[in-house]
Amino acid sequence: MTDKINVGIVGATGYTALELIKLLLRHPNVQITRITSRDESHPHLSDVHTSLRDRLDLRFEHLEMDRFPEGVDCVFCCLPHAASAAVVGQLLDANLKVIDFSADYRLNDVASFETWYGVEHPDAARIGSVAYGIPELFREQIKTSKLVANPGCFPSSAILPLAPLFKNGLVQSSPLIVDSKTGVSGAGRKANLKFHFPECNESITAYGVGTHRHMPEIDQILNRFCGSETEAVFTPHLVPMDRGILSTIYLQRCDGIEEDQLMDCLNEYYRHEPFVRVTSQIPSTKDVSGTNFCDITVRSCRGTTIIVSALDNMIKGASGAAVQNFNVMHGFEETLGLL
Template structure:
């Protein structure tokens, strides 16, 4: 059995990770870290796990991590995470980090967008970006995997093949993404209280959302040239899910071209579902799963290609993608512990 520990286990993504690892046939969870809930049984915090998870939360530091721990997940916010992860890396532990602290390849870009100092820019060169459909070989050998953000996952998966094969231009890409309230985290604030969210849809951080450089970094690598996007996120009154609608020029391409491109890149990938003509993704069809659904329309009247993707922000956008990365790191079947079908309705 692979022995796993979770730092920051009591946020939404940490809790989903606990649930997934409990069901994983090859994993033994050996510690759940939480300073806020130290000494409290995990199932008292998350009652959905009563009778399933019997662990009590501990406050863990690097010196108290058991030496036989095979993998550590850090589900802490940016800035806080790097201060915990760096000592673990120095001691030789393999880590999957949920924060943005190791996703960007240049410290100065991280420091500009996240307005905080990076503690060790040399580690950025060693970290592997954890998009398993694209970086499988690197993830398998990695000591540190930077789990992608939720918005970037929903945007990169549909766009990367098209840019890699030069089917679309590297400019004038307009992205509209809508996310459920769980993306704002578990702590209450004006962003996620009921009276502010219910019966309300709002755009926020237009042109300055912190996921923008992560998206542009990966798109530029695929395109082989600089890619700039216009990214507008929206908060909508649902618990979970992300729907991204991406608009770009359709000059010189046909539906068959795009279908062939997606088939070449994703035809054998377990968690990417390319929808046939006449169908478009919806968040409910991926809820509770590691799937990313992708559909598209070529609008001949406007000359635009419209690509739509849907993921569960807490799963393929975070926790189940982390488990997928772990499976790759340890040579397991990529689908291990992740075969559950989406929940409907």
């Protein structure tokens, strides 16, 4: 029988932390031992996440580095950007493995991070050397890492379908348009007027046009698979649903390449991957809701290749990917807690 890994969750009050806890509670090799928040009252888990009543008897505590590492082997860090990197180094110094949900370690260089996120990086020395947490593409690096940068939700929906096509020289790197729709949970749990029900119901709106911070992440990861620099034009849209991402990607095939070759490439690349489903049908967010699947298909129209992908922004786009990374880091079956 495998000994259980003791897990701590830093910043456990949000939606992604809730989904993470649900997944870990059904993982046979995990024991959740610590959860943190900044709440001075130290509430019980079930007072913050009422759906977890009678599931886990823990109270939130403040993150105190002289106490927190006790009884913890691995940490899921669910803090915002910059706040996360400020503590990750201390967690690593305490000999803990860390899966970081923030954007702090996803980009290749400090200058890009500080340009797009507008803050000085608290742990700049590690930038560019941290494994990027898409196991389907970076499994070998993740296996031996103590720190993994969990990917962004929108980038996952674009990188998973595009990386194999770029790697095999089947599509052109420019122009590249990524048009994504997402549910309101992507904005997090903190109150914000534009995400109130009367504001977003029965309405679709674009946001972060030309300025969204996931754009450099898409570019920098895809550049590892492409023979030339990519510059994705990425536009997200808020739609009135709880969860899910549907991305429609427009680009050009290389000369002499047909649509069926793209499907063949994706089918072959992901043939043995349990969480990527290449399908002849058009994916929808309902098909993947509450799962760690990413569904992908390819179409053509008037010489333009159209790729459609769907995933759950809180599972494959966040907490499910984190558990998948956890499994890879610890040598477990990759589907544990996820199927």
